[in-house]
Amino acid sequence: MQNYIDYRKTQKPLEFENLVVEIGFGSGDFLIKLAKENRNEIFFGIEKSWIPVNKLLKKCGLKKINNIYCIRLDAYWAFQLLFRDNSVKKIIMNYPDPWFKKSHAERRLTRRENLYVYAKKLINDGEVKIRTDDYSFVEFTLQEASFLNCFSINVSNPTINEPLTKYEKRWLSMGKNIWDIVLKKEKEPITLKINEIKEVSELYPVRISADRVDVELVAYKEFKIEEALYIKCFSIWKKGQDYAVEVLLSENGFLQSFMVTVKKKNDYFIIDVSKFSEVLKTEGIQKALNFLAKIIGKERS
Structure with a gap:
């Protein structure tokens, strides 16, 4: 479990620099590939369920990978609680849930409150890279990112190379388009009131x-x-x-x-x-x- 971070016990913020963070790493294969190809860099995975966390930890053990850390926590709180400002160089989201219903907009990983927290943690010229097959999610993300007035924004249709994920195989066979969104931090975001929690050193009976x-x-x-x-x-x-x-x-x-x-x-x-x-x-x-x-x-x- 050396790759797992328990946010309730660890000293915060973490002392990492120039982190690459994947939100919603699923099977963990993408993160494993990045870590194997870049042994001198530190990678961090965030998931809300124990199932992908346990899969990633098992793979890290089998492949003897020690430059990946992970946590089971909502991404918004993980960024706010764990990372220092200007300590993350790249944030990756591969096919995040678009939460189609308007009533579910608060759950989207690219709502402005989330993007604000990401931006505060990114280094200058740091990037948020998002891949999605849902254009309404692209439009929502661009609107929220523009509101913060801190990113340069680029949207493209990427060439999808092997190996493909099971989702990419399915969507490409259906003739669906895929988009890459790159948000590059150019300056600090506008001030935004966000939800926060305050830790205490002890709880008293x-x-x-x-x-x-x-x-x-x-x-x-x-x-x-x-x-x-x-x-x-x-x-x-x-x-x-x-x-x-x-x-x-x-x-x-x-x-x-x-x-x-x-x-x-x-x-x-x-x-x-x-x-x-x-x-x-x-x-x-x-x-x-x-x-x-x-x-x-x-x-x-």
Whole structure:
């Protein structure tokens, strides 16, 4: 697992320079080929699922490749949390999901908020290179990139050389066009307000000064703690006077799932994140603990 980066445990930002990053590396073959041909460069892969991550790690082990690192995380947060400004020289996206419906535009990897974060991390003259078979996605990307006023933009129909991916074989056999988009950073982007999260060095347990708690009050309920900070509670387990609660926290769109424990201590209770839950320590989690403590420990007639 030496090629895998656990964003919850690693010191951030990473100390890499001139990175080549592929977003959505799939089988990992493209990234493996680049790394084998450029042994003195560092490559970084980003995926949201364990399946491609495990495939890539296995291939790196079999081929003894040590200049690839990867992470399982949404690309927006991976760039924001892990990389220093001006530390990435190229970003590659091969056939990203175009998310056809307008209602799904927030999921597109080239929405302006994502491109803004990419641009901040790119070196001067660094590039975002995108290959797609969907022209509506090309149009969307060009519109979003132009808004930031920091890229020179080039669009072309590339010559597709062997070896072809299974998608390229299918699309070319159907007579579909393929486009390459190259966004080259020429200056810093315009200022754009984006979603961010703030890490803290430690999460502190919260004391509930009460001789009893009513944890069932939060079971299968969703709460708005503050703007862009929500928590949803699910199952509750009880053993004696101790409890465990399954929760999902959304903090400016960053999702974390973990267990919260409520334990009896003499004449009070302690609410905390379970020691078996691995989380990115954020202000939002601390606020969630304080919020839940007030609900379950409130005196009732």
